[in-house]
Amino acid sequence: xxxxxxDDTASAVPGYRDLPAVDRLIQQxxxxxxxxxxxxxxLLWAARTELESVRAIIRSSQNAxxxxxxxxDISLTTLADAVQARLMRLLQPGLRPVINxxxxxxxxxxxxxxxxxxxxxxxxxxxxxxxxxxYNLEAGERGSRYVHLTGLLCRLTGAESAMVVNNNAAAIYxxxxxxxxxxxxxxxxxxxxxxxxxxxxxxxLRQSGATLVEVGTTNRTYAQDYAAAITDETAFxxxxxxxxxxxxxxxxxxxxxxxxxxxxxxxxxxLDDLGSGxxxxxxxxxxxxxxxxxxxxxxxxDLVTFSGDKLLGxxxxxxxxxxxxxxxxxxxxxxARALRVDKITIxxxxxxxxxxxxGKAHEELPVWRMIAFTPESLYERANALHQRLQxxxxxxAIVSCESTIGGGSLPGATLPSLGLSLAPTPTLSVDTLAHMxxxxxxxxxxxxSEDRLLLDLRTVLPEQDELISLRLCEALAAPxxxx
Numbered sequence: 001x002x003x004x005x006x007d008d009t010a011s012a013v014p015g016y017r018d019l020p021a022v023d024r025l026i027q028q029x030x031x032x033x034x035x036x037x038x039x040x041x042x043l044l045w046a047a048r049t050e051l052e053s054v055r056a057i058i059r060s061s062q063n064a065x066x067x068x069x070x071x072x073d074i075s076l077t078t079l080a081d082a083v084q085a086r087l088m089r090l091l092q093p094g095l096r097p098v099i100n101x102x103x104x105x106x107x108x109x110x111x112x113x114x115x116x117x118x119x120x121x122x123x124x125x126x127x128x129x130x131x132x133x134x135y136n137l138e139a140g141e142r143g144s145r146y147v148h149l150t151g152l153l154c155r156l157t158g159a160e161s162a163m164v165v166n167n168n169a170a171a172i173y174x175x176x177x178x179x180x181x182x183x184x185x186x187x188x189x190x191x192x193x194x195x196x197x198x199x200x201x202x203x204x205l206r207q208s209g210a211t212l213v214e215v216g217t218t219n220r221t222y223a224q225d226y227a228a229a230i231t232d233e234t235a236f237x238x239x240x241x242x243x244x245x246x247x248x249x250x251x252x253x254x255x256x257x258x259x260x261x262x263x264x265x266x267x268x269x270x271l272d273d274l275g276s277g278x279x280x281x282x283x284x285x286x287x288x289x290x291x292x293x294x295x296x297x298x299x300x301x302d303l304v305t306f307s308g309d310k311l312l313g314x315x316x317x318x319x320x321x322x323x324x325x326x327x328x329x330x331x332x333x334x335x336a337r338a339l340r341v342d343k344i345t346i347x348x349x350x351x352x353x354x355x356x357x358x359g360k361a362h363e364e365l366p367v368w369r370m371i372a373f374t375p376e377s378l379y380e381r382a383n384a385l386h387q388r389l390q391x392x393x394x395x396x397a398i399v400s401c402e403s404t405i406g407g408g409s410l411p412g413a414t415l416p417s418l419g420l421s422l423a424p425t426p427t428l429s430v431d432t433l434a435h436m437x438x439x440x441x442x443x444x445x446x447x448x449s450e451d452r453l454l455l456d457l458r459t460v461l462p463e464q465d466e467l468i469s470l471r472l473c474e475a476l477a478a479p480x481x482x483x
Contacts, residue, residue, distance in 0.1 A: 022047050028080040050083045099464050101446040103456030105370050106407025112309045114366040119348040126347040133343045148346050152353040157293045159321035165339040171305040171318030178333035181209035183235035188221035189214040220252040227262050236271045237263050260300025269302040276409035277306020279356050285371050287413050310407045313365035314352035315345045378418040378457050388469045392477045397421045403458040417458040436475045444471045
């Protein structure tokens with residue numbers, strides 16, 4: 001092993017004295033790489049951090065048994081390369097574009113809903129300069145950020161008023177904190193659920209200062225259960241749409257019309273948490289019926305909360321629509337400022353909602369484009385990709401598969417899809433291939449099934465097909481990787 005200026009033998013474990021001085025290492029980094037433009041304090045941090053990392057390895061090597069020693073390479077050039085790599089990791093964005101070929105449309109780990117071009121353009125326009133976020137251009141005085149979305153949401157949902165916060169968990173928390181603190185909220189025991197990421201309805205109620213009153217049983221709750229639990233302390237009847245699981249078999253759930261009738265009879269507001277929320281009917285796309293926001297408002301819900309970045313297909317946000325008097329109280333609550341959205345989110349959400357208003361959501365919003373892909377269009381794309389790969393001697397098969405909606409929406413519902421299946425080669429395992437694809441630029445993420453890598457095309461936009469072809473060629477077209 002190469003040592004720095006030392007008389008140690010190649011088999012000896014290097015010591016701390018064999019390491020170069022920090023200044024010398026920095027000069028070597030500058031000599032090997034174009035690092036002249038980086039601030040000295042950044043180079044100093046990277047060099048010191050790398051040397052400390054090597055010292056830890058040396059300590060470990062010296063404490064290990066003789067046969068287990070793995071002494072580090074502390075040559076000046078190797079250390080300089082390690083410092084440069086550390087700098088590159090720091091300076092490169094942590095968030096990277098990913099092509100989602102997993103078959104999960106609203107893939108939470110991959111950022112949920114991809115945005116439409118109109119939303120991206122609007123967000124870019126608002127991010128590159130000033131805007132009338134809280135300024136009334138007509139009156140020439142301070143305005144409200146809520147006005148930009150209220151009219152659109154009311155027109156689309158039939159609600160009297162609306163506001164937007166930073167996610168649906170925040171929407172529920174704001175409603176309960178502002179309108180139910182110190183009072184009771186009645187919910188079916190079967191709906192006191194964990195929605196995801198440790199977000200549990202009972203915990204949110206407790207944190208907001210409201211008291212949870214569970215009625216019925218896990219699988220069966222009747223209208224009379226709610227009515228019997230109402231007291232002078234009842235602030236809300238709460239329905240939580242179980243959007244990420246289904247109860248089947250011996251079950252009974254009180255319908256929204258029944259809950260609305262009870263609420264109105266006792267003058268108790270009904271809060272309907274739809275979770276993912278949708279403005280489009282799902283049955284025309286071969287999916288089970290999902291309650292729409294419009295239906296909830298028309299049925300008599302006083303407040304409805306739902307997400308902006310799931311089935312709505314926009315940026316992350318929590319939307320609250322319903323009665324004007326309740327929305328006024330929400331806007332005036334101190335938490336509203338802590339949970340408010342910024343100009344970029346408002347711009348993207350406004351453009352997304354306008355797609356619905358124009359009747360173009362299924363054409364413009366990526367989530368609905370993916371849901372609407374036909375088997376014929378998927379086969380045409382799969383076949384074209386297959387032919388391109390064959391031209392580069394890459395073996396792949398067109399296979400049928402099932403896609404899911406994801407994001408806590410329509411549990412158990414699947415859509416028939418098509419994809420490309422890649423088998424391991426004599427020199428490349430499926431795990432290695434998957435790693436190569438997801439660590440490249442752009443990252444390409446599929447799913448492994450039966451020792452084959454499957455790339456489901458339903459969750460890939462047609463304009464990304466060429467990138468898939470390029471990434472597969474980079475990984476597989478080398479002679480040693482060809483089947």
